[in-house]
Amino acid sequence: MTQHDPETSSRTRLIEAAILCFAEKGFDATGIREIAQRAKANSALVQYHFGGKTGLYAEALRHIFRSRPEMAPPMPAGTGGPEDRRLAMATLGEIVEGLMDELLACADGTELDRASLLLVTRELQSPRQDVADLILEHLRPTMDRLLACIRVLRPDLETLQAHEYMNSILAQVVHLHNNLKLVRLIRKEPDYPQDFKAVARHITEFSLRGLAVPEAFPGA
Template sequence: MTPIDPESNTRLRLLEAAVFCFAEHGFDGTGIREIAQRAKANSALVQYHFGGKTGLYAAALTHIFTIRPLPFEVVPSSPDEPNARERAIHAFHQLVESLLREMLACGEGGDFDRAAHQLINRELQSPRPDMVELLRGHIQPLVDQITRCMRALRPDLDDEEAFLSVNSLFGQITHFHINLPMIRMMTGDPAWPRDVQALVRHIVQFSLRGLAVPEALPGARP
């Protein structure tokens, strides 16, 4: 993620400043004046461009999702499509890899990267009621993609089983995201994981075996 040029237009400067301020202090702890000062802009422009602090907060979240898009893979829409199982396993692998690399990159980039991750994590852990639909709109397509992969491989899953399986996958990836410093401490390797593909394969195999997918039996590789 590339920080916005300080000389770019005022609206973009306000967005970047908002990401930093909201990440540091949260919505309630951040004032419009503080954001405007950081952006070197007139505070009245927050109302002009965004309609107020809530609009700016929503725009800041959208800005992060826009410049850091969620992965998209071609996923079978039905288990009856030609080569649906092979395509589903391939897409599942690619989605896991994209998400894991994104999570592991948290904190490895510049200040804006870290602030963006911090703000998204803050909002996901304690969503503001007026931001729920915005978050769902950005996250639901990814959830739907993973669910379609699982249904192509296990068409017998009911809605609750599919929902729990998707959340189990996210739980694995989130663990490596949140607890990376602890994992590196336990391994004694400050650069762990050195082989991201091996970690991706483990998560994919573990998940598919949990779903009793025959292709994930010992010796098989997605």
């Protein structure tokens, strides 16, 4: 089917309307009829295309994930040699920068972008059981790469300790996303950050210091 096919068009409209509605009211408070009205489509098409509201919710998340650029920085080999450690530091920085780009671009984007980010954030904070596997599938490549970097840089860490470091790195990005308006208010900079890459470098450097990686700061 082409993009101009009426069936494809109605399906896309329903997905986009669902993202807006679910973001505004949450899953339980959103009705199929409300979504259909917003999409200017017959409510029976929700069952036809997605098998019901739960299927539409899952497809809305898939649509959001597919629309984001895929982050695929190289995976450190795990040898622990100097080159592998340099790659781990660079990859960690690329992951942080990619997350910053995605989260902050959505925060200042279109209504659909902001709704998409709100919906995903809410789902990450309190995953619904019926989409938990979908969420994990989306997150796993980034998490695996970040953990691989930490294990190369700190091979002495136990698995749970490595996860704590990963959580600390992610928490810095999530804080900016969740509290961006507050950060802008505190800094008295309504368009902060003007240079998200500079903020990403700060988070990366802060994280490498927290990981106690000596070669990241020669002469320090």
